[in-house]
Amino acid sequence: MAHSEAERRAMSRALELAARGPRSRNPQVGAVILSPGGEVLAEGWHRGAGTAHAEVDALSKLPEGGARGATAVVTLEPCNHTGLTGPCSEALLAAGVARVVYAIDDPGKTSGGGAERLRAAGVDVEAGVLADEAGAFLEPWITSFRLGRPHVTVKWAQSLDGRAAATDGTSQWITGAEARADVHRRRAEADAIVVGTGTLLADDPQLTARIDGRLAERQPVPVVIGTSRVPADAAVHRHPANEAVGGQPLVYPTHDLAAVLADLRDRGLHRVFVEGGPTLVSAFLRSGLADRLLVYVAPVLLGGPRLSLDDIGVGTIGDARRLVIDHTATLGDDVLFEARLRERRPWPGKEED
Numbered sequence: 001m002a003h004s005e006a007e008r009r010a011m012s013r014a015l016e017l018a019a020r021g022p023r024s025r026n027p028q029v030g031a032v033i034l035s036p037g038g039e040v041l042a043e044g045w046h047r048g049a050g051t052a053h054a055e056v057d058a059l060s061k062l063p064e065g066g067a068r069g070a071t072a073v074v075t076l077e078p079c080n081h082t083g084l085t086g087p088c089s090e091a092l093l094a095a096g097v098a099r100v101v102y103a104i105d106d107p108g109k110t111s112g113g114g115a116e117r118l119r120a121a122g123v124d125v126e127a128g129v130l131a132d133e134a135g136a137f138l139e140p141w142i143t144s145f146r147l148g149r150p151h152v153t154v155k156w157a158q159s160l161d162g163r164a165a166a167t168d169g170t171s172q173w174i175t176g177a178e179a180r181a182d183v184h185r186r187r188a189e190a191d192a193i194v195v196g197t198g199t200l201l202a203d204d205p206q207l208t209a210r211i212d213g214r215l216a217e218r219q220p221v222p223v224v225i226g227t228s229r230v231p232a233d234a235a236v237h238r239h240p241a242n243e244a245v246g247g248q249p250l251v252y253p254t255h256d257l258a259a260v261l262a263d264l265r266d267r268g269l270h271r272v273f274v275e276g277g278p279t280l281v282s283a284f285l286r287s288g289l290a291d292r293l294l295v296y297v298a299p300v301l302l303g304g305p306r307l308s309l310d311d312i313g314v315g316t317i318g319d320a321r322r323l324v325i326d327h328t329a330t331l332g333d334d335v336l337f338e339a340r341l342r343e344r345r346p347w348p349g350k351e352e353d
């Protein structure tokens, strides 16, 4: 049976509920239980590893038998395995749910298969409702899960002629206020914000997320990569998120980006926002470690030698890194291109499921 308008609305609500959960090793998942007539009976969301999964959280708010014949609307396929908690497919069956609607399949080999189990037990199951929205929301977690490393967004601002700075190294600001506000909103959604020592020494950036001139509630942890010494009075030492990682920004005196990402993942930092400059951004692209690109292009010419990218490992046109543009936006006078690489290179050490 095709999903109803009430189920679509419930999925939209379930995505809102999912966002209340913490960003951790586990996915953020939301659930809504609907009566056969489409009224909301209960809502739930997952609060992190070891706590109830979203659908079980929602069911727990109903009296015994309260979900009999109901529809469970869940953002991720109900799991089918016993981890720290029991399988959600069994909990839904025990509650007597008649129909399950979910957005995207569970990518896990061990946790997946919930839909099959439910169908085999006679439950009507529909997958793919608001799959694009749910997929975009869970993309960082899916990357982290599949590849065993954080999801990496690489951002830079450039002039129309492809420069990241003027000849003397000044780059504040190439783009206008609206584009910069967009960057700050995205910073607030990230777990870590990364620069190379070149940018740290040239710009002394604060690396905070500021919205309407005020510090955002959620702040990404600042990360500096490179062997040059970070000055004791660098602004990044006063970053409010340092507290979460022992009082100091995370400084990695290395060029081994894979090792840095592995450490960030171990610290539970799954959404990494790389803000440059050109040397570090190019190194991420060269290593195949950029999942999403945000390129802010300003209608200005800078000329000169400071290109927004240097060597990204393309020696000949046949090796060009082709992109898929997912989204463009006009932000004041500037244009944002949101893109991903058409071909993603495998992450060494962990095969894709």
Ligand SMILES: NC(=O)c1ccc[n+]([C@@H]2O[C@H](COP(=O)([O-])OP(=O)(O)OC[C@H]3O[C@@H](n4cnc5c(N)ncnc54)[C@H](OP(=O)(O)O)[C@@H]3O)[C@@H](O)[C@H]2O)c1
Residues within 6 Å of the ligand: 155, 156, 157, 158, 163, 164, 165, 168, 169, 170, 171, 172, 174, 195, 196, 197, 198, 199, 200, 202, 203, 225, 226, 227, 228, 229, 254, 255, 256, 257, 275, 276, 277, 278, 279, 280, 281, 283
């Ligand atoms: N337009 C923009 O969006 C934007 C953004 C940021 C900066 N900028 C501008 O860019 C300029 C700074 O550029 P930049 O390229 O020097 O900055 P950068 O990319 O931030 O830093 C480069 C440094 O990062 C370190 N590093 C870490 N991992 C590396 C790796 N895998 N490969 C190579 N180097 C690695 C190296 O430092 P060590 O030698 O210390 O190891 C390298 O010299 C400034 O003018 C700044 O204003 C522009």
